[in-house]
Amino acid sequence: MLGDLRQKTAMHVVTEIDLNSGALFARNSYSAEFASRVAFFDVDQAARTVSGDRVEFLGRNGRLENPTAMTRSRLSGKVGAALDPCAAIQVPFELSDGQERELILGSAWGATPMRPGPS
Numbered sequence: 828m829l830g831d832l833r834q835k836t837a838m839h840v841v842t843e844i845d846l847n848s849g850a851l852f853a854r855n856s857y858s859a860e861f862a863s864r865v866a867f868f869d870v871d872q873a874a875r876t877v878s879g880d881r882v883e884f885l886g887r888n889g890r891l892e893n894p895t896a897m898t899r900s901r902l903s904g905k906v907g908a909a910l911d912p913c914a915a916i917q918v919p920f921e922l923s924d925g926q927e928r929e930l931i932l933g934s935a936w937g938a939t940p941m942r943p944g945p946s
Contacts, residue, residue, distance in 0.1 A: 840912040842879025844904065851877050851906070851914045864936050868914035871931040879906035881913035 839857035850869035856862050878884055883905055886895025902917050
């Protein structure tokens, strides 16, 4: 969403948690094409933890087929620059046999809100 090739753009993507909504935001200010864009990821549940760190989610030398985060009770909330960026949201709940639960996940990208950036 914020670049053409992950290998070229990952080092420039910065993640953050929106203080108003709890959504996870990601930006790539170094890309001429995507500098004015923000990607967001959210869930309709207030009880959640997030991470913007792919290494935390997958684990060291981890794989998408079996991410380490699935064995944890919560994510760290680690976001920012100098990470291998990702958007991971964890919502804790338990289901009994036959029980169902609906979660609404959202992801999109659009124009970056006008606000001062880091100096």
